[in-house]
Structures are given as structure tokens and as C-alpha cells.
Amino acid sequence: MCLSIPSKVVSIDVERNVAKVDTMGVTREAGLELMEEGDVKVGDYVLLHIGFIMNKIDEDDALESLKVYNEILEKLDEEERRQMVINDDNCENRGQ
Amino acid sequence: MSELQLKDLYDGFRDPEVISGFAKLIEQEAKKLKKPINIMEVCGGHTHSIMKFGLPQLLPKNINFIHGPGCPVCIMPKERIDHAYALAEQEDVILLTLGDMIKVPGSRGSLQDARAKGADVRFLYSPLDALKIAEENPAKKIIFFAIGFETTTPMTTALIDIVLKRSIKNIFFHINHVTVPEVMVELIDSRDEHVDSYNNRIDAFLGPSHVSVITGSKIYEEFPRKYNRPVVVAGFEPVDVMEAILMIVKQFNEERCELEIEYKRLVTHDGNIKAQKLIEKYFEKASLFKWRGLGNVPKSGYRLKSEYSAIDAEKIYADILPKDEIEDHKLCICGDILRGMAKPQECTIFGTACKPSTPLGSCMVSSEGACAAYYKYGNLI
Ligand code: SF4
Numbered sequence: 001m002c003l004s005i006p007s008k009v010v011s012i013d014v015e016r017n018v019a020k021v022d023t024m025g026v027t028r029e030a031g032l033e034l035m036e037e038g039d040v041k042v043g044d045y046v047l048l049h050i051g052f053i054m055n056k057i058d059e060d061d062a063l064e065s066l067k068v069y070n071e072i073l074e075k076l077d078e079e080e081r082r083q084m085v086i087n088d089d090n091c092e093n094r095g096q
Numbered sequence: 097m098s099e100l101q102l103k104d105l106y107d108g109f110r111d112p113e114v115i116s117g118f119a120k121l122i123e124q125e126a127k128k129l130k131k132p133i134n135i136m137e138v139c140g141g142h143t144h145s146i147m148k149f150g151l152p153q154l155l156p157k158n159i160n161f162i163h164g165p166g167c168p169v170c171i172m173p174k175e176r177i178d179h180a181y182a183l184a185e186q187e188d189v190i191l192l193t194l195g196d197m198i199k200v201p202g203s204r205g206s207l208q209d210a211r212a213k214g215a216d217v218r219f220l221y222s223p224l225d226a227l228k229i230a231e232e233n234p235a236k237k238i239i240f241f242a243i244g245f246e247t248t249t250p251m252t253t254a255l256i257d258i259v260l261k262r263s264i265k266n267i268f269f270h271i272n273h274v275t276v277p278e279v280m281v282e283l284i285d286s287r288d289e290h291v292d293s294y295n296n297r298i299d300a301f302l303g304p305s306h307v308s309v310i311t312g313s314k315i316y317e318e319f320p321r322k323y324n325r326p327v328v329v330a331g332f333e334p335v336d337v338m339e340a341i342l343m344i345v346k347q348f349n350e351e352r353c354e355l356e357i358e359y360k361r362l363v364t365h366d367g368n369i370k371a372q373k374l375i376e377k378y379f380e381k382a383s384l385f386k387w388r389g390l391g392n393v394p395k396s397g398y399r400l401k402s403e404y405s406a407i408d409a410e411k412i413y414a415d416i417l418p419k420d421e422i423e424d425h426k427l428c429i430c431g432d433i434l435r436g437m438a439k440p441q442e443c444t445i446f447g448t449a450c451k452p453s454t455p456l457g458s459c460m461v462s463s464e465g466a467c468a469a470y471y472k473y474g475n476l477i
Binding site for chain 1 (some may be wrong): 100102105106109111113117118120121122194221222223224225247248250251254258294309310330335339360361362368370373375401450455
């Protein structure tokens with residue numbers, strides 16, 4: 001029940017205090033009661049939980065994490081390649 | 097820097113290659129560990145993610161998971177479910193609740209059973225749905241059986257706020273919100289004088305994701321400092337969990353014991369202040385809350401402040417709410433599982449008398465509980 005999905009804010013209805021958001025291509029509404037007035041803007045990424053926006057997703061931090069992950073992948077690929085060469089060098093079956 | 101896409105937020109944090117990348121880094125780092133470490137994931141969302149993505153198989157043998165108290169549904173004692181049942185039985189009541197709550201058996205049956213017998217019990221997607229139901233049923237009393245950790249508590253208070261501001265007269269509340277840090281303390285150092293201080297094998301905590309979005313990481317400060325247990329607040333995508341494990345292992349190797357945040361894209365030190373203020377406005381801590389499988393945990397549950405008695409179903413219906421204490425099942429070892437002293441398979445009735453369709457203990461009740469997760473994904477372990 002704690003599943004909270006990232007969504008993008010499409011529009012805001014100030015009068016009803018709700019935001020229209022896009023969650024994996026599905027549009028729906030979410031209450032803004034837990035957010036400070038004016039804090040959520042169109043285009044923001046937010047986390048939804050049982051019909052409310054519970055917080056904004058920090059774009060810089062999200063991008064930073066994704067960048068770190070890419071670096072890990074690149075580095076590991078290199079290491080894996082090196083490991084393969086080492087393994088090959090040490091292969092007991094060499095020459096058989 | 098390229099702009100963030102919504103797709104990145106789904107896929108980027110569950111990329112199988114990144115997961116195995118982290119598995120390799122963890123393996124390298126774990127070779128340096130002086131002793132095996134047991135990491136408790138407190139939140140059921142983590143348990144689910146860990147089992148679903150088969151993370152235990154990717155980790156070296158000297159890193160173990162202990163599955164924590166998990167989900168708000170699992171820990172709800174039968175006494176509270178019996179309250180909901182009694183309220184639902186009232187002629188003029190519509191009882192509303194969230195999640196799997198309606199499937200969990202109390203001593204007279206589940207809310208689903210109550211519904212089969214004619215009670216009007218409804219399952220909501222959002223507490224806000226209560227407003228429409230109240231409007232459509234002006235002659236009925238709408239009772240919201242509110243459950244959940246800190247993640248869900250502010251949503252209940254937001255509904256209370258609306259009900260009071262709009263002077264809606266037919267919505268009432270039965271509050272069962274519980275808090276995480278108190279139960280973490282309970283698991284490593286019971287403060288209840290009636291309970292023996294616990295044995296436990298918890299070396300570090302994976303801090304909950306969405307609880308922490310609301311509370312901020314500040315609520316875990318005492319764990320590294322006072323209890324010598326590192327805490328890393330983690331998101332609950334599998335990549336988040338793997339990164340957090342790496343951070344924990346590094347702390348041990350570098351002889352640090354700290355509170356760190358892996359889930360920086362959503363968690364700050366202070367959390368969502370507006371949500372916290374709403375909680376403070378309407379709720380106060382009850383001296384004890386009984387957790388199914390664990391017993392009474394001091395200051396771990398909320399109740400409405402006395403000035404809001406007029407909407408407090410627990411007070412209004414005090415006469416009809418059952419007061420009997422109900423023991424947990426004799427053979428159930430959930431308490432030991434939660435403290436890392438036992439695994440679900442060690443329970444003598446695991447998978448036989450106790451299974452998801454007939455849960456006898458808290459850990460089997462919802463898919464987020466440890467026994468249910470082992471039952472479902474057991475062939476992977
Ligand atoms: S299998 Fe059932 S009875 Fe046994 S510990 Fe788990 S929840 Fe309790």
C-alpha cells in the first residue's frame with residue numbers, strides 16, 4: 001500500500017487546490033494540501049501517495065544519481081573486460 | 097546536463113545492469129568485512145522490492161537481510177480490527193479504510209466477512225474519496241478507519257482539516273497511525289518495563305523511503321549516536337536498495353557509524369514541514385500502541401487530541417467497542433523474525449496452518465510481511 005509513484009505536474013487548479021499529473025501516461029488528480037502554497041509548479045516531478053502530492057522530486061539529485069550509475073556501468077565494463085583478459089591469461093586449459 | 101525525463105525515474109532505478117554493477121561493488125567491499133552484517137529493512141516496501149528483484153541472491157553470504165515490522169496492515173492487532181468490525185456492524189455506519197486492511201482477520205472475522213454479512217464497508221484509493229461518500233449519504237455516519245505509518249498520517253490529517261473547515265457533520269475517525277523510530281528502538285532495546293530487553297541481531301538499518309519523505313532523516317539521529325547502529329535512508333527501487341547496502345558496508349569497513357541518505361531525490365533532513373505541522377495540530381502520541389507480533393510499544397501510535405473528540409469514533413462509540421485483550425497465536429514466532437533471531441521457515445506452521453489465505457500471524461498478513469514474502473518468493477531463496 002506504500003507504493004508511491006513519480007509523476008509530472010501537467011496543470012494546477014488553484015481554486016480546488018489540486019494538481020493534474022501524468023503518471024506513466026495516465027492523467028489523474030492529486031491534492032495539494034500537504035504542499036506549501038506555490039511550491040508545486042507545472043513541469044515539476046512529484047511523488048504521489050494515496051491521492052496527495054507528498055513531495056517534489058529533486059531533479060538535480062535524481063540526475064546526479066543516474067549519472068553515478070552510468071559511471072559505475074562504464075567502469076565495470078572496463079574492469080570486466082580486464083578481468084576477462086586476466087582470466088584468459090590464467091586459463092588452466094591454455095594450450096590444450 | 098540532459099534534462100530529467102519521467103521515464104528515467106521509473107527505469108533508471110531498476111536497470112538490471114546497474115543492479116548487477118552494484119552487486120559487484122558490494123562483493124568487492126564485503127570481502128573486507130571483519131564479520132557478517134545483518135541489515136534490517138524496516139519498511140515493507142523494501143521487503144517487497146528485495147524479494148521481488150531477488151536481491152538476496154545477488155549479495156555475498158556475509159550480508160543478510162532481517163525483514164522488519166513492514167506494513168501498517170500487518171502490525172494491526174486483532175483488537176483494533178475488532179473495533180472496525182463493531183463499527184461496521186452499526187446500522188447507520190459506512191466504514192472506510194485503505195489497502196489490504198479489509199482482508200485481515202480479527203477475532204470475529206475480517207471486514208470482508210462483515211461486508212458479506214451486510215455491513216457497508218468500503219475500500220478507498222484516497223482518504224479524499226470519503227468526502228464524496230459523505231455527501232452522497234447524508235443520513236449515514238461515515239467512519240474512516242485510518243491506518244498507516246508516517247507516510248499516510250498527514251493524508252488523514254488533511255482530510256480532518258477539510259472536514260472541520262467545511263463543517264462536514266457526518267465524517268468520523270478511528271485513528272490507528274503508528275510511528276517508525278519507536279518500534280526500531282523497541283527492536284534493539286525494549287523500553288517497556290514489562291517486556292524483557294530483547295535479543296537481536298540487527299547491525300544496521302535501511303531507513304524507510306516514504307516515511308522519511310514526510311519526517312525527514314532527523315528522526316533516525318539517535319540510532320548511530322545512542323544505539324551504535326548505522327542508518328542509511330534508501331529509496332525502494334532495487335538500485336536504491338543496492339546503493340544503500342554498499343553505503344552501509346563501507347561504513348563498517350571505514351569504521352564509521354552514521355546516518356546517511358541514499359534517497360536524496362526525495363528525502364531531506366527536515367522532511368515535509370507542512371505535513372508535520374498538520375499532524376501536530378490534530379494528533380498526540382498515545383502512551384502505548386499494541387503491535388501485532390511485538391506487543392505494546394511505548395509512544396508508537398497517534399490518537400486525536402481531546403479537543404477533537406467530536407469526530408473521534410473511538411470516543412463516540414466507546415460503549416460498543418470491545419475491550420478484551422487478544423493473545424497472538426502461540427506458535428507464531430513473528431517477534432523473533434522481526435528481531436532477526438529466526439527466519440520464517442523456522443516457524444513450525446509456516447506454509448501449512450499459516451499461509452497467505454489463512455494468516456495466523458502478522459508477518460503473513462499482507463504481501464509486505466516477511467512470511468508472506470518468503471511464501472511467495474520462497475523458491476528463490
Ligand atoms: S508463518 Fe505465520 S505463524 Fe509462523 S511466524 Fe510467520 S506469521 Fe507467524
